[in-house]
Amino acid sequence: MNMYQENILDHYKHPRNKGKIEGADFQHREPNPLCGDVVEVYVQMDGGKVADVKWEGAGCAISQASASILFESLVGKTETELRKLNTEGVLTLLQTSVNPARLKCATLGLVALQKALK
Amino acid sequence: MFDVEKIRKDFPILSRKIHGKPLVYLDSAATSQKPLSVIEATDKYYREYNANVHRGIYAISEEATAAYEGAREKVRVFINAQSVEEIIFTRNATESINLVRFTWGKQFIGKGDVILISEMEHHSNIVPWQLLAKEVGAELLYIPINTETGRLDQNAYKKLLGRKPKLVGIVHMSNALGTLNPVQEVVRLAHEAGAVVIVDGCQSVPHMPVDVRDLDADFFAFSGHKMLGPSGIGVLYGKKRVLETMEPFLGGGDMIKEVTKEGAIWNDLPYKFEAGTPNVAGAIGLGAAIDYLKDVGMKNIWAHEQEMAKYTLKKLQAISSVLIIGPREAVDRGAVISFALQGAHPHDMASIFDDAGISIRAGHLCAQPALAVHGVDAVARASFYLYNTKEEADRFLKTVQKVKKIFGS
Numbered sequence A: 001m002n003m004y005q006e007n008i009l010d011h012y013k014h015p016r017n018k019g020k021i022e023g024a025d026f027q028h029r030e031p032n033p034l035c036g037d038v039v040e041v042y043v044q045m046d047g048g049k050v051a052d053v054k055w056e057g058a059g060c061a062i063s064q065a066s067a068s069i070l071f072e073s074l075v076g077k078t079e080t081e082l083r084k085l086n087t088e089g090v091l092t093l094l095q096t097s098v099n100p101a102r103l104k105c106a107t108l109g110l111v112a113l114q115k116a117l118k
Numbered sequence B: 001m002f003d004v005e006k007i008r009k010d011f012p013i014l015s016r017k018i019h020g021k022p023l024v025y026l027d028s029a030a031t032s033q034k035p036l037s038v039i040e041a042t043d044k045y046y047r048e049y050n051a052n053v054h055r056g057i058y059a060i061s062e063e064a065t066a067a068y069e070g071a072r073e074k075v076r077v078f079i080n081a082q083s084v085e086e087i088i089f090t091r092n093a094t095e096s097i098n099l100v101r102f103t104w105g106k107q108f109i110g111k112g113d114v115i116l117i118s119e120m121e122h123h124s125n126i127v128p129w130q131l132l133a134k135e136v137g138a139e140l141l142y143i144p145i146n147t148e149t150g151r152l153d154q155n156a157y158k159k160l161l162g163r164k165p166k167l168v169g170i171v172h173m174s175n176a177l178g179t180l181n182p183v184q185e186v187v188r189l190a191h192e193a194g195a196v197v198i199v200d201g202c203q204s205v206p207h208m209p210v211d212v213r214d215l216d217a218d219f220f221a222f223s224g225h226k227m228l229g230p231s232g233i234g235v236l237y238g239k240k241r242v243l244e245t246m247e248p249f250l251g252g253g254d255m256i257k258e259v260t261k262e263g264a265i266w267n268d269l270p271y272k273f274e275a276g277t278p279n280v281a282g283a284i285g286l287g288a289a290i291d292y293l294k295d296v297g298m299k300n301i302w303a304h305e306q307e308m309a310k311y312t313l314k315k316l317q318a319i320s321s322v323l324i325i326g327p328r329e330a331v332d333r334g335a336v337i338s339f340a341l342q343g344a345h346p347h348d349m350a351s352i353f354d355d356a357g358i359s360i361r362a363g364h365l366c367a368q369p370a371l372a373v374h375g376v377d378a379v380a381r382a383s384f385y386l387y388n389t390k391e392e393a394d395r396f397l398k399t400v401q402k403v404k405k406i407f408g409s
């Protein structure tokens, strides 16, 4: 199973930047009604750039690891750069092949971020 | 003699390869695979005598009607109903249960009345009653599950009957826990308390001999697609004297005898509850499925599945960090095995199983309350049927080990 690469399992077992930011600039909670997975993201901006990202969530390895990996990569990005992020970008970050059936899991963090920016 | 290898040859899909590996189908509780005889029966209807039923004064319509009504008779015999008037064709068990909600339910359940169902119901035997309770101001109560044993709490049930429920809803065999409920006893006690009983037979009828008169249920619902039949065909059995008290469900063609501008006279049972052109091919396919099941023998199928359950449960429990949700002994339970594995989410498990060519179910199994009382919100589930083998169980068990290794459970 090449979906469960070392980095995925590592981020699943040791998710980075878990927590909340009170009064965050952007915040959104996105559940996946199909499987009950959930990701809630908090983004703090400073001088037009991402200063801090925290998140909370529960669910499968793919949804949780990809949220952890995606959010870790956001610090220092501008709002415009955040808005440009897409599925392809997330898959590149994950460095693994995701089954079509699990694409929704892999992009749960991305969707949470996109909705937070709305 | 029960010969699983011979049976497997009748199911074309079982020769498929998935990701280069032979398909191991362990999700029959969701839907069963279909033998060639069922596929051919529906195909033959469309090729040779496709026509509407109960209408045409010509040969192929008469053939279609005879086949459709023949299927009804097969269902009657299969569950030992007294009369074909008691066999209503629906789309599935969900529609069967909702039919009762919209007819008997709306007529006989009112403000302050109590509806009693178990915590281990499928959503299809929960949500209709939640909706009805809300609509008419009734109260919905739940018979608790003993989470140690995975069985109904009988004492709590007896106490709850003191609330004089109008309706008791009970699943014959749970699709989430595998539990086989003592339905005969549940029905007897409910009747003593003056309740009408609806039994969800989705997971029993496909796997074991079922006799609705023995069970004495007032209503009994099941789906064709879980018992080797096509999708889109289901059954509602209702005792004739109960059906006779009920107003129609849907209005339209077939369910009337006579229509004037002022009104209509309802058709006889069971047609009164079958408005519109029915799923003729589906019913014919279900008839063929019943022929197939009877040929193999329901006692043989049940015995085979008991053996599969015993074999798999024992070996699965021997794996550390596996938690079985439901009865752990292969007694009064089916070959539906739900489990959790520490540190591995069920969806990740299902992906790894899929990679090994094994189809299992993962998630809430449309029985969220049953899982919630066990303190989990998702499980993995392997369910076995007449075509599954011990070799397949071994491949399943080997893959559990693989999941364990990947996630370090």
Ligand SMILES: Cc1ncc(COP(=O)(O)O)c(C=O)c1O
Binding pocket: B029, B030, B092, B093, B094, B095, B122, B124, B125, B171, B173, B174, B175, B200, B202, B203, B223, B366
């Ligand atoms: C116990 C039980 N009841 C009801 C249903 C609903 O069946 P259907 O979706 O065919 O209406 C199922 C199927 O998942 C089931 O397992």
